Amino acid sequence: MLKIYGQPKSINVRKVLWTCAELGLPFERVDWGGDTRPVTDPAFQRLTPVGMIPVLEDAGQMFWESNSIVRYLAAREGRRDLLPGAPAERAHVEKWMDWQVSDFNNTWRYVFLGLVRRNPNFQDPAQIARSWDGFCSAVRVIDRELARTGAHVAGPHFTCADIVIGLSIHRWKSIPLERPDLPAIERYYDRLCEREGFRTYGRDGGV
Numbered sequence: 001m002l003k004i005y006g007q008p009k010s011i012n013v014r015k016v017l018w019t020c021a022e023l024g025l026p027f028e029r030v031d032w033g034g035d036t037r038p039v040t041d042p043a044f045q046r047l048t049p050v051g052m053i054p055v056l057e058d059a060g061q062m063f064w065e066s067n068s069i070v071r072y073l074a075a076r077e078g079r080r081d082l083l084p085g086a087p088a089e090r091a092h093v094e095k096w097m098d099w100q101v102s103d104f105n106n107t108w109r110y111v112f113l114g115l116v117r118r119n120p121n122f123q124d125p126a127q128i129a130r131s132w133d134g135f136c137s138a139v140r141v142i143d144r145e146l147a148r149t150g151a152h153v154a155g156p157h158f159t160c161a162d163i164v165i166g167l168s169i170h171r172w173k174s175i176p177l178e179r180p181d182l183p184a185i186e187r188y189y190d191r192l193c194e195r196e197g198f199r200t201y202g203r204d205g206g207v
C-alpha cells in the first residue's frame with residue numbers, strides 16, 4: 001500500500017491525499033512535520049534529501065515534491081484525463097502546477113502565517129498588507145482564466161492543476177480579511193465542492 005509521510009494540515013500533503021482520493025487509491029498516512037514530529041528528526045531525514053513533507057513511499061521507492069507526486073500518481077494510474085499524454089495539452093496542465101508551487105505560493109506565505117496560523121514572527125502590518133495584495137492579484141489571474149475556460153484552470157475538464165490550484169483557493173478563502181468579489185472563483189470553488197476528495201481534504205479538512 002502507498003505510504004504518505006506528512007501531517008494533513010500541510011497544503012502540500014493535502015495535494016497528495018486528494019489525488020489518492022481522485023484515483024481511488026488506498027494509503028497509509030504517517031504524521032511528520034508541523035506540530036507532530038519534527039522533520040529534523042534523523043528518521044525523517046533519511047526518507048528525503050530535502051527534509052520536507054510530503055514524502056510518498058511506493059513499493060520501496062521514495063518520492064518527494066508535492067506536485068511531482070501528484071503527477072506521478074496520475075501517470076501511474078494511466079489517468080490521461082488528469083494528466084494528458086500529448087505534450088501541448090500536458091504543458092497546459094503543468095504550467096499551472098509550476099506557477100502554483102513557485103510564484104503563487106510565495107504570495108500568501110506572510111499573510112497566511114500571520115493571520116491564520118497566528119505565528120508571532122509574521123505580524124508586521126505592512127508585510128501582511130503586501131502579502132494579501134499579492135495573494136489577491138494572483139487569485140485574480142485565476143479568476144480571469146476561469147472566466148475564459150468556463151470551468152477549470154487548464155480547460156473545461158478537471159485535471160491535476162485543479163488539485164494544486166483548488167487547495168490554494170481554499171487557503172485564500174481562509175484569510176480573515178475582506179476579499180474582492182470574484183464570481184468565477186466562487187463558481188469554481190462550488191464546482192470543486194462537488195468532489196469528495198476536495199470536500200475531505202479541502203473544504204472540511206481545515207486550512
Ligand SMILES: N[C@@H](CCC(=O)N[C@@H](CS)C(=O)NCC(=O)O)C(=O)O
Binds near residue numbers: 054
Ligand atoms: N516544494 C515542496 C515544499 C514542501 C514544504 O514546504 N513542506 C512544508 C509543509 S507544507 C514542510 O515540510 N514544513 C516543515 C514542517 O512542516 O515541519 C513541495 O511542494 O513538496
